[in-house]
Amino acid sequence: LSSTPDIVSKDYLQKLNAIQTTGVAIAGIAALPLAGYIYGKIAFEYIILIEIITEILTIFLTVITKFKAHRNEEKAHETGRKLIEILQGNIVGFNYLFYIKLCYMI
Incomplete structure (x- = not known):
């Protein structure tokens, strides 16, 4: 648990x-x-x-x-920042895939 x-x-x-x-x-x-x-x-x-x-x-x-x-506010804020960084990385990655038209090959 x-x-x-x-x-x-x-x-x-x-x-x-x-x-x-x-x-x-x-x-x-x-x-x-x-x-x-x-x-x-x-x-x-x-x-x-x-x-x-x-x-x-x-x-x-x-x-x-x-x-x-x-609740540890500092830890919660750090977790939120990490989540935002991950989402930003995903957005950049998807934009790159659309830019090189790789999504049509998949």
Whole structure:
């Protein structure tokens, strides 16, 4: 999760990262047989209902999670400048392609 540093202190970040990695591995192993079992035992309409409920639960948990609200203005400004430089480079590149008519060859 990209928001992990905003939720957990740096002391527990490595431990949480290990737990998340383990959880993802276990879920990857267990998901296929569990999905096959559920698909065989439960009607498809109920599977969709379960999916909707889990999505709502995920949205709810995301909304109630407390994130650190600090923002580094200098870093945000620097990121904005980098984005503008990238976009300017793209514009120059596309102008060059139209200038040499390379776009008609592609």
